[in-house]
Amino acid sequence: MNQEILEEAVLRPATRSALTELTNVPGVPGLATPRRAALRADKTVRIAIVHDWLVTYAGAEKVLEQIVACFPDADLFSLVDFLDDRSFLRGKPVTTSFIQKLPLARSKYRSYLPLMPLAIEQLDVSAYDVVISSSHAVAKGILTGPDQVHISYVHSPIRYAWDLQHQYLQQSKLTNGPKSALARLILHYIRNWDIRTSNSVDGFVANSEFIARRIRKVYQRDAQVIFPPVDVEAFSLCTEKEDFYLTASRMVPYKKIDLIVEAFARMRERKLVVIGDGPDMEKIRAKAGPNVEIMGYQPFKVLQDRMSRAKAFVFAAEEDFGISVVEAQACGTPVIAYGKGGALETVRDLSESRPTGMFFDEQDTESIIAAVERFDAHIKRFSPMDCRANAEQFSAAHFRERFFAHVRAAVPALRGAQLPRYVPYKADAAASAPRILAVDQSGVLGGAELSLLEIVKALRSRIEVVLFDDGPFRTALDQAGVTVDVLDAGALRHVKKQGGSLPKGAALKGLLSLVRATAKRARKADVIYANTQRAMVIGALAGKLARRPVVWHLRDIVSPEHFGGKQLAIIKWCARFGLTHVIANSAASARAFAELTQFDGKRIDVVFNGISAEPFDALRAVPQATLRERLNLPRDAFLVGSFSRLARWKGQHVLLEAMVLNPQMHTVLVGAPLFGEEQYESELHAFVVAHDLGDRVHFLGFQHDIPACMCAVDAVVHTSITPEPFGRVIVEGMLAQRPVVAARAGGVLEIIDDHENGVLCTPGDAHGLADTLAELRSNDDLRNRLVRNGYQTALSRFGTTTYVDGVARILKRVVGR
Incomplete structure (x- = not known):
């Protein structure tokens, strides 16, 4: 489409007294036979957009966002609207169905599936000339009249009612019994309703050839394929790749993240980074080996960074399209994907002249391992520039042009309209x-x-x-x-x-x-x-x-x-x-x-x-000797630091017992009794006197400058004898670029991978702690590995931006309820 067409314009009615007869427009499969619709010349074309449900911002909602950008004056309808952030809707209000007010609808809206056909039919769009439905469930069933044009962008016919019914019943544990019989009866009813309502759609648009085949199979109708929008401009081409693989997804069963993690756990020589969160997080974390870094939810900047630097993006789901696959290519990162579904249309494999990835045939660990090994063998064939060029054909701008042109061709009254210039929406x-x-x-x-x-x-x-x-x-x-x-x-x-x-x-x-x-x-x-x-x-x-x-x-x-x-x-x-x-x-x-x-x-x-890295990074140029002199600590001793208030459950006594067994080391205790724990402090001092440790144990009391204290020691020890909720000191030690030794319990296990970014010890075991500290003192390679990996862990998983964004997002969501 020429640049002139993208200039700002408003939708104008055709210069005729009534909407001309709709005809089968070339290039627009599936349009209805000729008919007439009354529309005065002095009226604008009224457009309604119908979406299944609004509860999150995922792939279907990204399509909806661009449809709204094409038709900014359209009105929106949905079964429910529980959005926290509605900026992608450009601040538009949404008309919802009666399900919005049913009990527990926010969290259990899917449970109202049997009522959804009835609910979508109660939404009144009779005042509109054009109805655009964005449907992966029931939105296409909206009731329209003979003088209305209904165009349905189908993300998929209702998956769990058609070819994925048996998989859905198995995952829901509804394979036997009365509940299973009821579920099958409901799905049978949904299928009949789905077929019947397909007849009222004037034109189908599919998000891929794969979905177009589904539409043909289910509805016996042809569909125009318009690939969904991908914000490729948000991803920059990166030609310098690092030696790690990436997968990123919501952690739900059909995404098969567990298979990818399992496969890499068996390939210890290859590193995998996993970004995402969801119900399967604990199951996936349990399968991870030391070469698998599970970062959990991360803000977009972190995802963008890892996706740009990754050697390859691994994708094991059968998706209708697969936006993340295109996003990876937009970064110049090739893809290793399951060879079924939409990925076959977005990735060029080794059989083509300019490949952007490759496929594996089965959703199992063996196939993934074989594919990764094959990828490494052919890695020189993949060019970041080719990946980027392939991704650009799926841009949001390209989607808007094609979708607007499709609707304009289907509605004669819009033939004179021009695509509005895209202006990013900024909410207050x-x-x-x-x-x-x-x-x-x-x-x-x-x-x-x-x-x-x-x-x-x-x-x-x-x-x-x-x-x-x-x-x-x-x-x-x-x-x-x-x-x-x-x-x-x-x-x-x-x-x-x-x-x-x-x-x-x-x-x-x-x-x-x-x-x-x-x-x-x-x-x-x-x-x-x-x-x-x-x-x-x-x-x-x-x-x-x-x-x-x-x-x-x-x-x-x-x-x-x-x-x-x-x-x-x-x-x-x-x-x-x-x-x-x-x-x-x-x-x-x-x-x-x-x-x-x-x-x-x-x-x-x-x-x-x-935890902010800034106060630690600010000390990089300060010699350790200077810091030790400032704190009155011995200049040449191997110093082990403990940073916590003095309390029995924090286990400082365990560290002192380990010092008795390690005469070559000194201990630095930073902290004071805060909540009536002065007796414990007295016990620690008495232990030092009784075991003649006075010149090797240094009580610094409460200190404001913790970064300086940490950078002054050689190792940071965390000795809690009962499970620690988190372990802030551990992350601070990593930011100080000091090896960390911590008790194996509680939240500590979510921070440390043993002997990779820290060392774990049995809580309360002074002998084990003494042995670990002795190994740490004598093993330069171990210390260097712990420091390098620990610092990276602290930056990537425990940065202040991720933390603040997470809390702010939750508070906003709670208020939105």
Whole structure:
């Protein structure tokens, strides 16, 4: 299409008194036989766009986004609309069906499949001249009249009702019994309805030749193929590839990520990076070997970076199209894909002159392994420039041109219309972003407070903080330019995790005072964001009083090892009474909370803490000797650093016991007792005296400059004797480019791959810890490998951008409910 056609224009009616007869237009298969439709010359063509359901932004929604860009004045219809971010709809409102108001529709909308045919037929589009349906389920069943033109862009006929019925029944465990019989009866009804409603579609558009064949098989109709849009401009060509493979996808069964991970676990000499999250995460993580890095959900910039640098993109799903396959090629990255479905139309294999990838024939590990080995043998045949050129034919601009031309050809009244110039939509971020009241019980700068500080810095324009105690944390918040209120916790400040008795009158008075004060401030916010356990209790009560949703950022493993019985009972009650959503800092924390409270798993998200690399990178040019002199540490000793508050469960005594067995080493203890744990500190000092360790154990107390302390030591040790919820110190040690040794339990297992980016030891085992530290001291290759891989892990998986984006996205979603 010429550039002039892309100039901005509005849709204009044809200069005739009525819509001319529709005829079979050449190049537009499937159009109905001639008929007439009344449309006055002074009226614009009215267009309705119908989509199945709006709950996320995935492949079908990317098509919808471009259809809306083609027809910006069209009105939108959908069964349900539970979108958190609706910018891709250009801020348009959506007319929904009665399913929108049914119980649990947000999370269980698919369960209403038997009602969907009825629901789509109740959406009234009779006032429109043209109806465009974007359908992978029931949208094409919208009722239209004889004077309306209905064009349906079909992502697929209803998969689970047609050729994938048996696979669907097996995955849903509906192969036998009364429920199976009922499911089969419903799917039979859906099939009959699907065929009947296909007759009211004037023209079908398929997203691939594969789907066009499905349409022909199911509906006995031809379809025009218009490939879905891929934002190839968002991906830059990269000609320098690194020695790792990539796969990225939502972790659900049909994506077959588990097969890819299993295959690479058997190819230890090849590295695989996995990006994505979903229900199968734990299953996939369990199959990963040390050569497989599972990064979880990552923001677009990280995906873009890894996709650009990867040696090849591995894809094992049978997709109708497969947008990620094209995105990889847009980066100049060749593809190793399952040879079925849409990939056959988007990847040129070795049989062609300018290949962009290759295929394997079976969805199993053996086929994937053979394909990867074959790829390596022919790697010189793949050119990044060829991959990019192939991807460009699937651009969003190309889609808009073809789809608009198709609709214009089908509707005579649009023959004079021109494709509107594409202008990226920018939503008013300030207007749509929720206002947040963050609540924390402590004035001390502990790990939870440092993690909250990163959130506050990033969202300072729309966040206020309430503390129940004054101290260094309040000072840090003031320096960040955040509004802070310190409330008097009264007798409640003496409550500990492990329980204990309190004067009931004093406790009740303090509780009610904090709840009222917090609720008063919450009325000015959209969501309460509780950062600690006591803050969660106050927040849950205040949220009910102020009628605001409450999100708890869970940074503890809620188990008897960490909490007293009364505290666990209170957490369980609050979860049922006043919590809307929970953000856990690790899967270990999430599992313990779910087991204790039976909280709905769909209302629990895992977001790893984010730690900034800047303060560590700023010390790269500072000699270690200078840092040691500043901290009054021995210049030439092998120093092992422990960085934590002094508490028995943190296990500093285990490290001291290991020092007795390792006379060549020194220990640096950074931290102080924070919550009535002074007795433990005294015990540590007594142990040092009793074992004559005074000149080898260095108590530095509380330190503000943790990066400098970490860069001053030779190794970082994390010795918790009970499961750690996350292990912030571990990531900080990696950023300091120091080898890390940590206890094998809790969230630590989600950070460290043993002997790859850190070393794991049995909790409480002083002899094992001593042996590991001795090996670390004598093995330069091991130390270098741990430092190199650890630093990369910290940057890629625990960056502040990923962390802040994850929390902000969840808070916005909760407010959107």
